Amino acid sequence: MSISNHYARLRERVDSDLxxxxxxxxVIRAADGRVLVQQQRDGPWSLPAGAIEPGESPATAVxxxxxxxxxxxxRPERVAGVMGGPSCRVRYANGDxxxxxxxxxECVVVGGELRAVDDETRQLAFLPVEDVLARITFTYPAxxxxxxxxxxxxxxxx
Numbered sequence: 001m002s003i004s005n006h007y008a009r010l011r012e013r014v015d016s017d018l019x020x021x022x023x024x025x026x027v028i029r030a031a032d033g034r035v036l037v038q039q040q041r042d043g044p045w046s047l048p049a050g051a052i053e054p055g056e057s058p059a060t061a062v063x064x065x066x067x068x069x070x071x072x073x074x075r076p077e078r079v080a081g082v083m084g085g086p087s088c089r090v091r092y093a094n095g096d097x098x099x100x101x102x103x104x105x106e107c108v109v110v111g112g113e114l115r116a117v118d119d120e121t122r123q124l125a126f127l128p129v130e131d132v133l134a135r136i137t138f139t140y141p142a143x144x145x146x147x148x149x150x151x152x153x154x155x156x157x158x
Contacts, residue, residue, distance in 0.1 A: 006054055016095040023100040024062040025049035025138075026107045027080055028072065033089045034126035035135070035145055036114075037136060038069050040121050044137040062105045068118045081144035081153035090138075099141035102153060104144050 003011070010019060012043060016084065025047040035063040050057055050065040059076045066074045076130050084101035091097045129145045144153050 004051065004053055011096065016097060016098060017104075018089075018097045020101065021100050022052040022058070023049060023102045024052060024058050024065060025072060025102055025104045025140070026066040026108075027060050027147070028066065028070070028074060028107050028109060029147060030126040035146065036070060036072075036124060036126050037132055038116075038120075038124050040120055040123040043122075046103075046137045047132075047136065047140070047158050049138070051100075058103045059105070062107065063139045066107060067112060069116070070124055071112050072115045073114040074107035074108050075110050076105035077105055077144060078080060078106045078149075079152040080106045080147075081141065083099055083140070083144075083153075083155055085155060087139060087155070089116050104140065106147065 007021070008067070026049065030036070036048065037045050038048055048066045048132070050061070051074060052061040062076050063074055066072055081104040082102070083104070084099070088100040088102060089097070090100070116122070116124065126132040129142065132145055133142055141153055
């Protein structure tokens, strides 16, 4: 995952210490319900996702990330889930620690062409939800990927 200038400047100040980062992820479906996933250049699979930049709304961020990673122009339709806390903490190979607060949007494709636009994506595939859950490295609850209309999923600390 490439790092923006904003987060690079923060890293210069805090070194590898924990950063809390607002992020977004896109659930993009084929007509048959399969979900689009990307294989990142370093191997792991994920939903199209990334950090929200300063001054950027979450809806704008998810559309930007989806285009950068898939070549598709998407419109966020609804919030599918909001996650954060220990389940969203990551320590990268370089030692940097991040805890993401992720807003997952159900998105529809309104244009573009499915292709890797940036150097972050090795390949793209539409997979059944069960295969997505088995393949992606960042854990999303199955209900978020299921696409059932209704209230958004969110984690509760009990």
